[in-house]
Amino acid sequence: MAAGSELRRRVLAGETLVGTFLNLGSPVAAEVCARAGFDWLLIDLEHGAGSEADLLPALWAARANGTPTVVRPEQGTRLRIGRLLDLGADGIMVPQVSNEEEAREVVSWLRFQPAGRRGVALFTRGLDYGTGGHDGVQPRNDEILGVLQVESAAAVLAAEEVAAIDGADVLFVGPTDLTHALGIPGQIDHPNYQAALERISVAARNQGKALGVLLWKPEDVRRYADLGFTFFAISSDGSLLDKAARNALDATRTALV
Numbered sequence: 396m397a398a399g400s401e402l403r404r405r406v407l408a409g410e411t412l413v414g415t416f417l418n419l420g421s422p423v424a425a426e427v428c429a430r431a432g433f434d435w436l437l438i439d440l441e442h443g444a445g446s447e448a449d450l451l452p453a454l455w456a457a458r459a460n461g462t463p464t465v466v467r468p469e470q471g472t473r474l475r476i477g478r479l480l481d482l483g484a485d486g487i488m489v490p491q492v493s494n495e496e497e498a499r500e501v502v503s504w505l506r507f508q509p510a511g512r513r514g515v516a517l518f519t520r521g522l523d524y525g526t527g528g529h530d531g532v533q534p535r536n537d538e539i540l541g542v543l544q545v546e547s548a549a550a551v552l553a554a555e556e557v558a559a560i561d562g563a564d565v566l567f568v569g570p571t572d573l574t575h576a577l578g579i580p581g582q583i584d585h586p587n588y589q590a591a592l593e594r595i596s597v598a599a600r601n602q603g604k605a606l607g608v609l610l611w612k613p614e615d616v617r618r619y620a621d622l623g624f625t626f627f628a629i630s631s632d633g634s635l636l637d638k639a640a641r642n643a644l645d646a647t648r649t650a651l652v
Contacts (some may be wrong), residue, residue, distance in 0.1 A: 399485030402463040403540040406564055406605045409625055414465075416609070416631035420445020422452035429460035437628060439508060440479075440564045441490050444633075447478065454483050454520075465542060471497075476504040477513055483520040486540025486569060493549040494554035495570035501543065508538040511562075525531040537634035540564050542607060544625075546572035548549050551591045559625070566599050567607035568592065596622040 405412060414435035417425050420443055424529050428436055440446065445453070450466065457464045463485040468475035471489035479487060489501045503511040515532055517525035522535060538596040543557060544550075550557070551573075559561050570583055580584040599606045600623055607626030608619050616627060629635075 399458075399463040399483075400538045401449045402465075402485050403538055403564060403602070404446045404464075405434075406540060406626060407603070409605070410629070411620075411625045413552060413627045413629060415635070417453060418443035418445075418631045418633045419636075420453075421632070424458040424636075425453040426456035426460065428632055429457045429462035433462060435463045435465060435485075438464055438484075439631070441469050450479070451520075452636050455512050465540060471501045471504075473504045473512070473558050476501070480505070480513065480539065481516060481519040481521045483555070485538070486542060486564075488542040488544065490544045490569070491546055491550075491572075492543040492557065493547050494553045495560070498543055498557040499559050500562055502541055502560055505539050505562055507532050508616040510536050534645065535562060541543070542567050544569050544572075545595055547576045547632045548591075551594055554595045555601065558604045565606065565607045566595055567609075567626065568595060571609075583611075583618075592619070592622055596624070599623070610637055 412434035414433045414437055415428055415619060416439050417428065418439045420432055424437060427492045440450070453463055465486035465488050466479045466484040467481055467488040467490060471492065474486055487505060492498050492501060493636050505511060507513045507515050510533070516595040517528070522531060541562045543563050543569045545554060554566060558566055573591065574580055574582055574588055577587050577591065581588055582588060596606055605626050606622070608622040608624050609628045609630070610630065612614055613629060
């Protein structure tokens with residue numbers, strides 16, 4: 396899987412990697428973002444406009460430009476995760492993982508048997524259409540990146556136990572959900588949010604795992620980097636388009652005054 400096979404290794408090696416969310420459901424947007432030079436792209440099937448039917452063209456667009464892809468399913472079930480991996484996702488981001496039991500179940504679906512509970516089908520894009528034969532199955536387990544989202548108070552409390560699970564490679568903070576869950580909507584400067592980040596950070600560092608977060612704006616990166624975060628998402632293709640369009644329109648109208 397070329398560049399995608401290196402994503403997990405780079406993440407666990409502590410490299411700082413920057414990606415963005417793809418929520419427009421557009422393979423052209425995926426291609427544009429891949430050409431922009433992002434280290435990874437997240438195809439969002441939970442909140443994005445696209446569906447599983449739109450996934451393969453987006454994966455093709457990213458692969459053509461050598462950019463690894465992580466996919467976020469609507470929910471972390473065996474069928475959804477297995478389908479996305481069979482289509483060639485390099486990693487899976489699972490939303491709303493609240494405790495150790497849920498995390499262990501999710502991680503089991505990322506890996507083929509006997510290491511996990513993922514079913515084996517050789518002629519899939521995720522296994523290069525069987526070119527590696529049966530010997531190519533187990534090595535793929537080590538290449539799939541597992542990103543588990545921390546989006547609730549319960550998830551913060553369980554961070555240490557979740558981070559200890561092999562295959563739970565990134566604890567990824569969703570600031571919107573987490574601040575709402577903590578009763579401080581949107582207040583990323585609030586002491587309770589900062590305390591949550593510190594607890595998650597300690598848990599990940601203790602277990603040698605990576606920390607990720609969705610940045611609302613690029614200048615927020617320093618506050619997270621200082622806590623050990625290395626896996627960053629900058630906004631989304633839709634939000635970036637919206638901001639660029641509004642700025643260009645405002646600048647044009649201002650110039651006409």
